[in-house]
Amino acid sequence: MSSSNGGPSLPQERKIVTEIPGPRSRELQERRKAAVAPGVGSTLPVYTVAAGGGVIVDVDGNSLIDFGSGIAVTNVGNAHPEVVRRVSEQVAAFTHTCFMVTPYEAYVAVCERLNALTPGDHEKRTILVNSGAEAVENAVKIARYATRRPAVVVFDHGYHGRTLLTMTLTSKNMPYKEGFGPYAPEVYRMPMAYPFRSELDGPATAAEAIDRITTQIGVHNVAAVVVEPILGEGGFIEPSPGFLPAIDAFAKENGIVFVADEIQTGFGRTGRMFASEHEGVVPDLITTAKGVAGGLPLAAVTGRAELMDAVHGGGLGGTYGGNPLACEAALAVFDVLESEDLPGRARRIGEVMLPRLRAMAGRLPQIGDVRGRGAMTAVELVVPGTKTPDPGAAAAVARACHERGLLVLTAGTYGNVLRFLPPLVIPEHLLLEGLDLLEEAFQ
Missing domain, CATH: 3.40.640.10 (Type I PLP-dependent aspartate aminotransferase-like (Major domain))
Incomplete structure (x- = not known):
């Protein structure tokens, strides 16, 4: 997989230069609290200045791997030329x-x-x-x-x-x-x-x-x-x-x-x-x-x-x-x-992600189910040995991913699913690095 990096031609790399969120994002978050109704939430309050390919760059200069695509919106990548x-x-x-x-x-x-x-x-x-x-x-x-x-x-x-x-x-x-x-x-x-x-x-x-x-x-x-x-x-x-x-x-x-x-x-x-x-x-x-x-x-x-x-x-x-x-x-x-045959790229993303997620499930008893097609994949987290939903585990793993510079989303009626929606143009090295970070977050 190659990448159409979008208008800014962003380096396709994860780069963490501050804690997540960083100081400038935290300043903006304080302004937001005074101006924006709290009913509008945010998964990760890092404030974006650029995005393209498989990365999102924030106001503090951090470059995060994007496994969200703005909730399946930027399939062709952000700011595609x-x-x-x-x-x-x-x-x-x-x-x-x-x-x-x-x-x-x-x-x-x-x-x-x-x-x-x-x-x-x-x-x-x-x-x-x-x-x-x-x-x-x-x-x-x-x-x-x-x-x-x-x-x-x-x-x-x-x-x-x-x-x-x-x-x-x-x-x-x-x-x-x-x-x-x-x-x-x-x-x-x-x-x-x-x-x-x-x-x-x-x-x-x-x-x-x-x-x-x-x-x-x-x-x-x-x-x-x-x-x-x-x-x-x-x-x-x-x-x-x-x-x-x-x-x-x-x-x-x-x-x-x-x-x-x-x-x-x-x-x-x-x-x-x-x-x-x-x-x-x-x-x-x-x-x-x-x-x-x-x-x-x-x-x-x-x-x-x-x-x-x-x-x-x-x-x-x-x-x-x-x-x-x-x-x-x-x-x-x-x-x-x-x-660019993006449906074909989606199939390739699934071929990379699903075997890795299933291998993780074999080692991690809190993963009850792995599922998905193409670039729409997920793991459902449960209390080990049961099918009891564990939304706390999903939230904790998502937080650990965010701290490491990997944007993931949660989902599910019970709030216990981690869902993965990378842009279809994400470079394969970022996809693999994101999976490594996910496994690290679990451990």
Whole structure:
């Protein structure tokens, strides 16, 4: 693996010159406390001045290895030169007109590319919005409008956003839902085929979910099922084989819209352009965001033309949706994903990481499970000898990684999962060094 180091052409090395966080970051943190609402958290309060390839550089001159990618956003690397070039040209031309007022070609071009890239050879349409949560909300709106049905089915451990509806769709209470109710109506939660914690296989779990949908909701009332092909915040859970195809087949047999939430899994992250492809699932609607525009805010709903065309004119949209700067960034990302074969790089990252993580699990009894695809991998930490979640261990290991200059993220319904999302352009020597630091942090 080589690296596109981004605009600053940063040295691809870990360099620790102060404690983490350093004195300048701590000064900024004090300013933040006086200015920023405390409800907005940060995984690691080091303040960034540059990032590219596989590193993040802070205000104190420390260079950290990035195993987070801004939560799966900078798949093509930070400040990729092609993203910088196209955005720079666009910002000099115009920054905003609102596509709903006077449109522009880049929006249309992004929709064309998403229609071509997403699974399935059926006729498609796309709308562009600002965030993953907004994309999921619009997918539900479209499904309800097209089917004239009210109910939405989601699954245990799923995460879909922080707005009222997507917070309702999300499983985990703290910190996402605590104190923010009452929630949106007509949302129903079904069991997820979670290999590490479920005794049932994929088809059996799907059969249980289908039975509950049939008896407790009534299939004629269900507009959509919304599911992540690999669960993100829920703990990088890859549903047991057969689960997703069975749910998809049931939905299609009963006029229910199958919505794949590919916001964290999309754009090469799992070794395919979209995670739905691993089991041959073709969603009716697919929601994307995060990795689509190299760090600029953009999200989309792409789906079957007959569903997308059902909504009346003016029923979909938003002031900033498909901003021209973000559209140009996305067009650059699409080109880079293909020209640099970033899904292939993601597969290589998995080939490096997963055997090392499994070897660690063989030596470290607190690692209960190792899982993932491509550059979306995780370890679940438990009390040794049990499956009891150990969120304290996950937090401690993450802290030890951060102190050594390795940025990692935690996840999971129980807060006991370490998740790894390196940029797809990370150099292999940094990937290996990061794994060494992780093992050191455990020990």
